[in-house]
Amino acid sequence: MLLISAGALMIRLEYMERYQDLVDDARIHGLTEYIVSRYEAGMDTHDFRRSGERKGRFPRIVIRDMDAGLIVFSSRRHVDELSGDIYWDYISPANGRYRVYIEDDPFFDYEEPVFPLTLVVLASVITAIFSLLLTYMITRPILKLREHVEGLGADLSAPLEKRLLQRQDEFGELARSVDDMSERIRELIDSKQRLFFDISHELRAPLARMQVAAEIVRDRAEKNGGDLAIYDRVDREIRALDQLITELMSYIKEDFTQLPLEQTDLCELVETLIEDQDFASSSHELSFKCELESGLTIITKPVLLERAIRNLLENAIKYSAEGSPVDVEVAATGEAYRICVMDRGPGVPEAQLAEVLEPFTRLHPESIEGVGLGLSIVVRALEEVGGQLELKNREEGGLSACIFLPG
Numbered sequence: 001m002l003l004i005s006a007g008a009l010m011i012r013l014e015y016m017e018r019y020q021d022l023v024d025d026a027r028i029h030g031l032t033e034y035i036v037s038r039y040e041a042g043m044d045t046h047d048f049r050r051s052g053e054r055k056g057r058f059p060r061i062v063i064r065d066m067d068a069g070l071i072v073f074s075s076r077r078h079v080d081e082l083s084g085d086i087y088w089d090y091i092s093p094a095n096g097r098y099r100v101y102i103e104d105d106p107f108f109d110y111e112e113p114v115f116p117l118t119l120v121v122l123a124s125v126i127t128a129i130f131s132l133l134l135t136y137m138i139t140r141p142i143l144k145l146r147e148h149v150e151g152l153g154a155d156l157s158a159p160l161e162k163r164l165l166q167r168q169d170e171f172g173e174l175a176r177s178v179d180d181m182s183e184r185i186r187e188l189i190d191s192k193q194r195l196f197f198d199i200s201h202e203l204r205a206p207l208a209r210m211q212v213a214a215e216i217v218r219d220r221a222e223k224n225g226g227d228l229a230i231y232d233r234v235d236r237e238i239r240a241l242d243q244l245i246t247e248l249m250s251y252i253k254e255d256f257t258q259l260p261l262e263q264t265d266l267c268e269l270v271e272t273l274i275e276d277q278d279f280a281s282s283s284h285e286l287s288f289k290c291e292l293e294s295g296l297t298i299i300t301k302p303v304l305l306e307r308a309i310r311n312l313l314e315n316a317i318k319y320s321a322e323g324s325p326v327d328v329e330v331a332a333t334g335e336a337y338r339i340c341v342m343d344r345g346p347g348v349p350e351a352q353l354a355e356v357l358e359p360f361t362r363l364h365p366e367s368i369e370g371v372g373l374g375l376s377i378v379v380r381a382l383e384e385v386g387g388q389l390e391l392k393n394r395e396e397g398g399l400s401a402c403i404f405l406p407g
Contacts, residue, residue: 028061032100035063035073036092045073063090066097141171145178152182200245207245211238259304259384263297266290266337266405267330270309274328277313283322286313291331298337298405304381305405308389311374312341312401320345320398332407340402347393357389378403 039045063072066089087101144164151158160182164175218231267290278286316326320343327342348356348363355361359376379389387405394400 032063032090036098039072040092040094040096062101064099066099145175203245207238207242259301261299262302264300264302265297267292269302269306270328270330270339273309284317285325287325287327289329300385304385308378308381308403311378315374316341316343335407337405337407338402340400342394342398342400344398347399353391
């Protein structure tokens, strides 16, 4: 507003200066004297412009006889009322009193149009600079807050800019509220993890005692020739509960953000995992095919990628019949890389392909061991490296689980 007021004042001063120039203009004075002399001599002044005695454009003036109250001359055909921001009084040699009204626009002179373009340009530049500064002052804290909120997903402990927190306006209040919110979320997550760890510790101790007791009772039943089926069932349930606690703790406490990026040979990584899996379980025929160039590497987090592929291999072996083949392929598709693990198992109903990616989802809870965290761990690991998991049923039977990684 101050800039606009200053610009208006400058324009007003220019108006006043131009009006004064018109008042002091000798041509207007000379024209006034000439018209008044004709009037006092009894000559017609209204036909002055048509008489040819004055060439060029007339200034817009009105001359009034103050004694007689008559309009002596007007540059307009009809004069209903006298107007004009400025006028001056003229006394003729015969002591006649006249008032001359000047109606010319001070920015458009009657001979040479003069427009204060420099003032307008200057006012526009000042207004533009002020608008840019105002826009920057408003948008900068908003952008900083947006960057901070977007980064909270990766690191809740990331500090907010100190200068933003110290502001005493609405942006400062918003920044402090966001900072308090992130602190409360961090404390909530920490307390949740501590709760799970405490529960895990409290459950493992009685589970261990139960397992020891079950072994003792089983040994006694075995010596006495009793039925061991019930004891074996108790042992399986205890081991399943222990596995559930172990996988649950692994799922909760993982911090993938701190793992480093490394140059990784995909074919070499997958081949090593297949060899390890083949050594651990020789009940399935594992085949491997790599279509990438030898020695081709990508920048990723190999620990996470290894965990994801291992889970897919274990699932393929777990859900397919003993002795059936499991095929693994590594290939390039456009600007991405694809790692597919294909089994000959029962597959997944189409309506449940998305559901099985959720934690603790199991399609065969009675017949196959597990707690339903394998695929959710795969998805979580791939999100950290910018990858995706795609599940698809195969036409020949079985499930195809493909990992897509950015090139």
